[in-house]
């Protein structure tokens with residue numbers, strides 16, 4: 370019902386609060402509304418229809434081929450922002466697999482002396498992240514860079530955040546149609562057991578962290594044990610742990626460079 374009302378507002382071109390039950394709309398608006406309803410009926414995600422989504426307290430443009438940020442990633446952002454408070458002046462952070470730029474922007478907005486490098490391999494994600502960085506006026510502190518994980522990253526960071534693809538390939542067909550049909554496969558497919566990208570990031574992160582720097586990765590429920598087992602074999606990665614999200618699911622891996 371709320372979505373239907375918002376679709377109607379999109380068709381009319383006015384904010385939801387501007388429409389009352391007694392309002393009449395012209396036929397062209399009715400046609401546009403039916404088109405939008407049909408799109409949603411085909412399970413096109415609402416954020417893609419609208420072309421934007423909310424993340425924490427700000428808006429982000431999204432589009433085809435760009436992962437739509439999720440509520441659990443807002444929790445990751447909040448954890449990362451809490452870590453930022455303890456960092457020295459003018460710290461540097463890395464957002465691996467930035468997508469729309471959600472995490473990079475959340476970090477840069479939270480601390481005005483922070484610089485962020487945001488990397489992705491997807492040209493559409495990179496274009497979208499650059500647009501969002503521009504819209505938020507953060508071009509001087511957020512650099513969007515094409516890189517295959519660390520391939521074009523030589524800096525060392527106080528904080529590295531990542532929400533990598535972590536769905537096990539055999540589980541892809543059972544995802545909701547909104548996700549399966551419209552999210553880019555590269556954003557979801559974590560390989561045979563879901564951990565291919567997570568292992569690649571864990572193995573190389575310590576070389577890109579300053580001493581005491583933190584690595585924070587979003588993981589899938591049920592992956593905690595294996596992620597910890599792998600992480601504990603990575604030299605220089607200490608204080609490794611997995612925390613649960615607000616729904617009680619294993620969700621956040623963290624570790625520090627010892």
Ligand SMILES: C[S@@+](CC[C@H](N)C(=O)[O-])C[C@H]1O[C@@H](n2cnc3c(N)ncnc32)[C@H](O)[C@@H]1O
Pocket residue numbers: 436437438439442465466467468469470471472488489490491494516517518531532533534555556557566
């Ligand atoms: C689950 S999405 C997360 C996007 C964004 N960080 C967020 O939380 O909304 C994973 C992102 O990783 C990117 N990605 C996948 N493989 C990559 C790689 N080898 N190197 C860099 N980025 C990659 C995808 O293009 C996608 O944008």
